[in-house]
Amino acid sequence: MTSLISPMPELAERIEREGIVQGNEILKIDHFLNHRIEPGFMQRMAREIAARLRQFKPDMILTAEASGIAPGLMVALELDIPMVYGKKYHPDVEIPALSRKIPSPTKGGEVKMVVSQKYLTSGLRVAIVDDFLSNGRTAAALVDITKEAGCTPVAAAFLVAKSFKQGHKLMEAAGVPVVTLAKVEALVDGKAILSKA
Numbered sequence: 001m002t003s004l005i006s007p008m009p010e011l012a013e014r015i016e017r018e019g020i021v022q023g024n025e026i027l028k029i030d031h032f033l034n035h036r037i038e039p040g041f042m043q044r045m046a047r048e049i050a051a052r053l054r055q056f057k058p059d060m061i062l063t064a065e066a067s068g069i070a071p072g073l074m075v076a077l078e079l080d081i082p083m084v085y086g087k088k089y090h091p092d093v094e095i096p097a098l099s100r101k102i103p104s105p106t107k108g109g110e111v112k113m114v115v116s117q118k119y120l121t122s123g124l125r126v127a128i129v130d131d132f133l134s135n136g137r138t139a140a141a142l143v144d145i146t147k148e149a150g151c152t153p154v155a156a157a158f159l160v161a162k163s164f165k166q167g168h169k170l171m172e173a174a175g176v177p178v179v180t181l182a183k184v185e186a187l188v189d190g191k192a193i194l195s196k197a
C-alpha cells in the first residue's frame, strides 16, 4: 500500500531532471508546479493526493492563495468536496475574520491570511493542501485557523515537501499527519536530493 509520503515517480523524476537549484534553499519547478501548470500532470498528482487523503474522510479542502489553488481545487474535485482558500491581504488591513500573519517565502515580507468564518463552520473535517511545504508557516497558520473555527485539521498534503526545513516538525507538533508526493532532503551542488522511501 502507498504510504502517506511515498514518492510519486513521475514527480520525483521531473524534479531531479528539470528542477533548477539555487544555493541550498531554492528549488525552482514553477514551469509545471505553480506558474505554468500542466493540467493533466496536475490532475495525476491530485489523484494521488486524493487517494492518500480519502482515509481521513475530509469534508473540505483548505489551501492558501495563490499557488495552492490549482492543486487544492483538483484534489477537491477528485474527492468531490468544496475547497476554500485563505486570501492574502496587507498585514495592516483589519478584517473581522479568522486570520494569521505569515511570511511570504517567495515574495518576501508578511501578509495577513484570512478565511471567512462562514466557510469554516464548526465541526468540519478539514484537509489542508498546498504546493510546497517549506518552513511550514503557511500550513501552521491554516491549521491554527481551522482549530480556531472549531474544525479538525485531519491531514496536510503537499505536492513537494522540503524535509530539511522546519515544516515537518511544525506539523508533527500540531499533531497533523503529512502527505507528500516528493520529499526533498537537501539541495546540494545544483541538485535536488530526494527521499527514495
Ligand SMILES: O=P(O)(O)OC[C@H]1O[C@H](OP(=O)(O)OP(=O)(O)O)[C@H](O)[C@@H]1O
Pocket: 064, 065, 066, 067, 068, 103, 104, 105, 106, 107, 130, 131, 132, 133, 134, 135, 136, 137, 138, 139, 167
Ligand atoms: O512552508 P512555508 O515556508 O510557509 O512555504 C510554503 C508556502 O510558500 C509559497 O507561498 P508564497 O506566499 O511564497 O507564494 P504564493 O502566494 O505564490 O502561494 C507556497 O505556495 C506555500 O504556500
